[in-house]
Amino acid sequence: MQLINKKTPVNIKAALTIATSALLGTVSVAGHTQESQKVVEESSWDFDTAFLYYSESDRVSAAEAIINAKKTFENDQVLNLKLTIDSLTGASANGATAQPNVQTFTRPSGKGSYQTQANATPLDDTFKDTRVQLNAQWTQPLAQNYTGSAGVHISKEYDYLSLGLNGNLAYDFNNKNSTFSVGLSYFQDTFEPEGGIPVAFASMPLAYGSEEIDSGSKEAFDATRRTDSDDKTTADIMLGFTQVINRRMLMQFNYSYSKVDGYLSDPFKVLSLVDDNGIAQDYRYENRPDSRVKQSLFAQTKYHFEQNVVDVSYRYMWDDWKLDSHTIDSKLRIPLSNTSYIEPHIRFYQQTAANFYQPFLSQSQEIPEFASADYRIGEMSAYTVGLKYGVKLSDGNDLSFRLEYYRQDPKDAGHQAPGALKNVDLYESVDAIIAQVSYSF
Numbered sequence: 001m002q003l004i005n006k007k008t009p010v011n012i013k014a015a016l017t018i019a020t021s022a023l024l025g026t027v028s029v030a031g032h033t034q035e036s037q038k039v040v041e042e043s044s045w046d047f048d049t050a051f052l053y054y055s056e057s058d059r060v061s062a063a064e065a066i067i068n069a070k071k072t073f074e075n076d077q078v079l080n081l082k083l084t085i086d087s088l089t090g091a092s093a094n095g096a097t098a099q100p101n102v103q104t105f106t107r108p109s110g111k112g113s114y115q116t117q118a119n120a121t122p123l124d125d126t127f128k129d130t131r132v133q134l135n136a137q138w139t140q141p142l143a144q145n146y147t148g149s150a151g152v153h154i155s156k157e158y159d160y161l162s163l164g165l166n167g168n169l170a171y172d173f174n175n176k177n178s179t180f181s182v183g184l185s186y187f188q189d190t191f192e193p194e195g196g197i198p199v200a201f202a203s204m205p206l207a208y209g210s211e212e213i214d215s216g217s218k219e220a221f222d223a224t225r226r227t228d229s230d231d232k233t234t235a236d237i238m239l240g241f242t243q244v245i246n247r248r249m250l251m252q253f254n255y256s257y258s259k260v261d262g263y264l265s266d267p268f269k270v271l272s273l274v275d276d277n278g279i280a281q282d283y284r285y286e287n288r289p290d291s292r293v294k295q296s297l298f299a300q301t302k303y304h305f306e307q308n309v310v311d312v313s314y315r316y317m318w319d320d321w322k323l324d325s326h327t328i329d330s331k332l333r334i335p336l337s338n339t340s341y342i343e344p345h346i347r348f349y350q351q352t353a354a355n356f357y358q359p360f361l362s363q364s365q366e367i368p369e370f371a372s373a374d375y376r377i378g379e380m381s382a383y384t385v386g387l388k389y390g391v392k393l394s395d396g397n398d399l400s401f402r403l404e405y406y407r408q409d410p411k412d413a414g415h416q417a418p419g420a421l422k423n424v425d426l427y428e429s430v431d432a433i434i435a436q437v438s439y440s441f
Contacts, residue, residue, distance in 0.1 A: 044071075045070065045071050046071070047067065047070075048066075048067075048438070048439075048440045049066065049067050049068070049438065049440070049441075050065070050066045050436060050437065050438040051063070051066075051437050051438075052065075052066075052435070053435045054433075055432060056430055056432040057430070057432070058091070058123075059093075060089070060092055060127060061088070061089055062086060062088045062089075064084065064087075065084070066084050067082070068080070068081070068083075069082075076141050077139070077141075078137075080135075080136070080137040080139070080151075081135070081137075082133075083132075083133070084131070085130070085131070085132055086129075086130065086133075087130050087131075088127065088128065088129045088130075090125075090128075091123035091125040093121055093122065093374075093375060093428075094123065095122075095272075095286060095372070096116075096122040096270055096271070096373070097122075097272045097280065097360050097373070097424065097426055098116075098120055098122070098426070098428075099119075099279065099420065100279075100423065101279075102115055103115065103122055105124070106216075106221075108124070108267070109194045110205070110207060110209075110218065110221035111209040112209065113206075113207040119423075119424050121425065121428045124268060129158050129159075130157065130158065131156070132155070133153070133154070135152070136151055137150070138150055145171055145172040145176075146171055146172075147169075147170045148167070148168065148170075149166075149169075150165075150166065150167045153165070159191065159192045160190070160192070161190045162188075162189045163187065163189075164186060164188070165186050166183065166184065166185035166186075167183065167184050167185075168183040168184075169183075177243065177244040179240075179241070180240070181238075181239070182240070183238040184235075184236065184237055185234075185235070185236045186236075188231065189232050190229060190230075190231045191263060191267075192228060195221075195225065196228045196229075197226055197227045197228070198225055198226070198267055198285040199226045200286075200287035201285060201287055201367050201371075202285050203224070203284060204224075204283040205220045208220070208221055230262065230263035231263060232263050233262055234258060234259070234260045235258070235259045237258075238254055238255070239254065239255045241254075248303055249301070249304075250303075251299070251302075252298070253300075254297070254299075255295070255297055255298075256295065256296045256298070257295050258292075258293070258294040258295070259291075259292075259293055260293075261290065262290060263290065264292060266286060267285070269286045270286065270373075271286055271358070271360060272360045272361065273362075273363060274360050274362060274363065274419075275418075276362075276363070276419065277420060278417065278419030278421035281363060284361060284367070286372040286373065288356065288370055289321070292321060293319055294317060295318055296318075297315070298313065298314070300312070300313035301313075308333060308334050308335070310331070310332050310333075311331040311333075312330045312331075313328070313330075314326070314327065314328050314329075315329075321355060321356070321377070322352070323351060323352060323353065323355075323377060324351065324352045326348075326350050327347070327348070328347070328348045329347045330346050331345050339391055339392040340390065341390050342387060342389050343388040344386075345385070345387065345404065346384070346385055347385075348381075348382075348383045349383070350380070351379065351380055353377065353379040354377040354378075356370035356372060357371075357372055357373070357374070357378045357379075357413060358371055358372075358373065358413075359417075359427075360373060360415075360426075362418070378410050378411070378427075379411040381409050382409065383406075383407055384405070384434075385405055386402060386403055386404025386405060386434065388400055388401065388402040395441075397439065397440060397441040398438075399438070400437070400439075401436070402434070402435065402438070403433075403434070403436075404433070404434040405431075405432075405433060406431070406432040407431050408429065408432075410429070
């Protein structure tokens with residue numbers, strides 16, 4: 001979600017440059033802008049708050065609260081603090097295929113099991129987590145036409161810890177109508193999943209500690225685990241250029257490069273091992289490469305008509321997993337009065353499948369080096385449509401409401417479904433509702 005400061009006059013060109021850097025985590029989107037006017041005295045704190053609710057049909061639900069605080073000091077020095085709290089509950093797809101019969105799966109902890117009904121996508125109903133994230137950012141002029149920013153990031157979940165540092169440098173030229181920026185960030189993440197890190201392609205063991213007569217043992221479960229925790233590192237760089245075309249039009253261009261190393265598999269995802277009739281004979285834990293290089297190009301245009309403001313962006317991403325994606329995002333702000341507006345929003349997303357994505361494993365073929373049935377790295381298209389309503393209150397504070405519908409449609413990436421798998425939905429669509437309330441004061 002994006003929180004916009006309302007009180008401090010800003011250079012919109014430089015603001016967009018640094019705001020887009022937030023795609024890499026190098027600068028917080030909320031409140032980090034270069035100032036076009038000198039601040040003679042320290043300003044009071046400005047606050048942006050938001051509450052967002054996301055709910056998938058019969059799957060995951062998430063509630064998120066954000067508090068962003070900004071203080072501008074003398075000489076255009078800016079301190080930005082942002083607190084984010086997320087709560088996630090519900091059920092998530094475990095990667096196994098639907099079957100014409102009831103299926104039983106061991107819970108990630110190894111203690112107990114859960115079942116999926118016939119012809120239904122297997123969902124792990126143990127999905128539950130709470131995340132607390134804190135970002136702190138300091139921005140200040142370094143020399144004439146140069147503005148620097150540095151920040152820290154910490155995010156903690158039940159089984160996940162993320163620590164990060166970032167920095168950004170922006171240079172204004174051409175009478176401040178052009179800005180070039182470079183951003184760097186580095187993250188160190190540690191994952192301690194419930195039940196530990198599974199051995200790649202190990203068979204899912206029987207649950208232990210249950211009342212089932214044929215329940216497994218803790219020793220058998222531990223034999224499928226290679227360690228209790230693992231980590232990964234992420235290094236990002238982003239180059240940006242922003243240009244004021246005229247008094248009505250602004251354009252932004254970015255290139256980003258990201259290198260990720262370490263544990264990139266999902267310890268909770270499995271693949272069904274099926275026979276020639278499409279019937280699951282076993283469930284194997286997935287395995288992904290331990291490195292990934294992602295690159296992207298981003299372009300954005302804002303145009304101010306007599307009253308309306310249109311904002312259109314396009315992003316192309318590609319990586320060495322052979323996953324390519326295209327994102328088109330458009331917004332149109334329409335004033336209803338001097339104090340209120342509506343903003344329709346349309347977003348379209350499309351991606352190809354990673355080169356190791358496959359919805360199931362076949363007994364008649366050798367186990368590959370890497371494989372995952374996670375639909376999030378499969379071929380898909382998605383779209384979002386929604387509407388935002390904003391109003392400036394009598395005390396000068398801003399209040400807005402946003403309601404959107406999201407639909408994700410996984411696609412058949414060309415894998416031939418044998419036997420029973422022809423009669424089940426291997427690529428089930430996901431529908432979600434997004435609601436948000438924002439208040440700035």
